[in-house]
Amino acid sequence: MKKVSGQPKTIKFGKISLPVSEIVNDYIPQEQKIVGYKNVLENLAFGVQKNLPTLLIGETGLGKTALIRHLAGQTNNGFRRLNLNGQTTVDEFVGRTLLNKDGTYWQDGVLTDALRHGYWLLLDEINAALPEILFVLHSLLDDDRYIVIPENGGEIVRPHENFRIFATMNPSGKYHGTKDLNKAFLSRFPMIIQLEYPKPEEESLIIQSYSKITPKDANNLASMAKDIRSSYFKDEIDTVCSTRDLINCAQMSEDIGMNMALELSVINRASKEDNKAINTIVKLYFGGRAITTEELSLAQLAKIAYEINDDYEKFEMLMTQSFNDLKSYLDKELLSIDPVKFANLIGFLGVALNTIQASSIKRTSSEKMITRYYEAIKEK
Numbered sequence: 001m002k003k004v005s006g007q008p009k010t011i012k013f014g015k016i017s018l019p020v021s022e023i024v025n026d027y028i029p030q031e032q033k034i035v036g037y038k039n040v041l042e043n044l045a046f047g048v049q050k051n052l053p054t055l056l057i058g059e060t061g062l063g064k065t066a067l068i069r070h071l072a073g074q075t076n077n078g079f080r081r082l083n084l085n086g087q088t089t090v091d092e093f094v095g096r097t098l099l100n101k102d103g104t105y106w107q108d109g110v111l112t113d114a115l116r117h118g119y120w121l122l123l124d125e126i127n128a129a130l131p132e133i134l135f136v137l138h139s140l141l142d143d144d145r146y147i148v149i150p151e152n153g154g155e156i157v158r159p160h161e162n163f164r165i166f167a168t169m170n171p172s173g174k175y176h177g178t179k180d181l182n183k184a185f186l187s188r189f190p191m192i193i194q195l196e197y198p199k200p201e202e203e204s205l206i207i208q209s210y211s212k213i214t215p216k217d218a219n220n221l222a223s224m225a226k227d228i229r230s231s232y233f234k235d236e237i238d239t240v241c242s243t244r245d246l247i248n249c250a251q252m253s254e255d256i257g258m259n260m261a262l263e264l265s266v267i268n269r270a271s272k273e274d275n276k277a278i279n280t281i282v283k284l285y286f287g288g289r290a291i292t293t294e295e296l297s298l299a300q301l302a303k304i305a306y307e308i309n310d311d312y313e314k315f316e317m318l319m320t321q322s323f324n325d326l327k328s329y330l331d332k333e334l335l336s337i338d339p340v341k342f343a344n345l346i347g348f349l350g351v352a353l354n355t356i357q358a359s360s361i362k363r364t365s366s367e368k369m370i371t372r373y374y375e376a377i378k379e380k
């Protein structure tokens with residue numbers, strides 16, 4: 001096709017416009033969607049435009065890799081990734097001398113390959129890199145902007161104009177096997193972007209974009225994760241729940257149901273010590289649904305809420321949800337309900353009432369609501 005103008009194509013991220021490369025290569029990522037993160041994308045695009053090495057700091061599974069893949073894909077740039085987790089050697093990074101029947105020859109490592117061809121290189125867990133690797137990176141990130149390969153006859157490799165370099169690390173402290181990057185090294189990244197887990201409203205949209213679960217379930221997953229993370233950041237538990245875990249859970253739930261999916265993707269991730277706390281949080285958001293199958297009692301829910309903490313708002317929310325479930329159940333089923341189930345319901349409400357009365361939670365409206373239902377059901 002003939003080009004109308006001689007202008008190369010560009011794509012905008014906020015105010016920043018990036019050229020779309022016309023060079024085809026094997027490493028251009030397939031479509032990687034990003035929901036939200038508008039400002040982050042704009043900042044990253046700015047770094048790309050100005051050719052600034054960029055370090056992304058954030059907990060696991062919140063989209064660091066996805067962001068760079070997305071930008072690389074949209075701008076038609078090759079994308080390569082290397083994990084520097086302490087076991088990656090300089091050979092893999094820079095290259096090595098190999099032997100064949102004609103003698104020795106040089107084989108580029110991932111960095112050298114990316115430099116020559118102008119790929120975007122993402123270095124994961126840079127704070128776990130071996131000193132030899134950091135040494136190579138120093139010269140690349142310094143003003144010289146090249147690497148020297150003594151093993152290949154002192155060859156100097158300068159970056160192709162499309163080459164960009166990104167690095168990621170998890171925030172220090174929580175993770176084993178990582179050591180803090182020293183200040184001198186940090187200062188070689190002119191752009192540092194700190195990422196937080198998305199807000200529940202945003203994370204719910206991310207989850208929905210990967211699965212067919214209902215918005216209500218997605219909202220519950222996102223709020224549940226927020227609670228787990230807040231315990232994690234308060235150092236109450238060592239288990240965390242990432243956006244990646246939530247996406248997996250939502251996708252699995254389409255086949256095996258939400259309870260089993262939660263078990264496999266969230267609960268089983270917890271250590272023995274954290275198991276109870278994680279279970280309690282999960283139940284807070286997903287326990288309530290069972291009332292519609294006449295199994296789980298309001299009393300149990302009340303107890304869970306009471307055990308968790310004195311968070312009155314959460315308690316109210318849970319009770320309201322249970323009541324709504326219970327009410328629609330009753331409206332539908334009351335006429336045909338069998339006597340045993342009916343007796344159970346009365347029992348459940350009675351215990352719920354006792355639990356609330358015995359608790360220290362500010363309880364007037366919950367108590368009133370329960371009393372109302374209790375009386376209404378008993379009358380039937």
Ligand SMILES: Nc1ncnc2c1ncn2[C@@H]1O[C@H](COP(=O)(O)OP(=O)(O)OP(=O)(O)O)[C@@H](O)[C@H]1O
Binds near residue numbers: 033058063124206243
């Ligand atoms: N804002 C978002 N929009 C779309 N997908 C997202 C978003 N955030 C995270 N994801 C998805 O969540 C999953 C985990 O993201 P990703 O692998 O980028 O995390 P990460 O921060 O690189 O984690 P790690 O530190 O473990 O490497 C991926 O499937 C990714 O596509």
Ligand SMILES: [Mg+2]
Binds near residue numbers: 064065066124
């Ligand atoms: Mg990653």
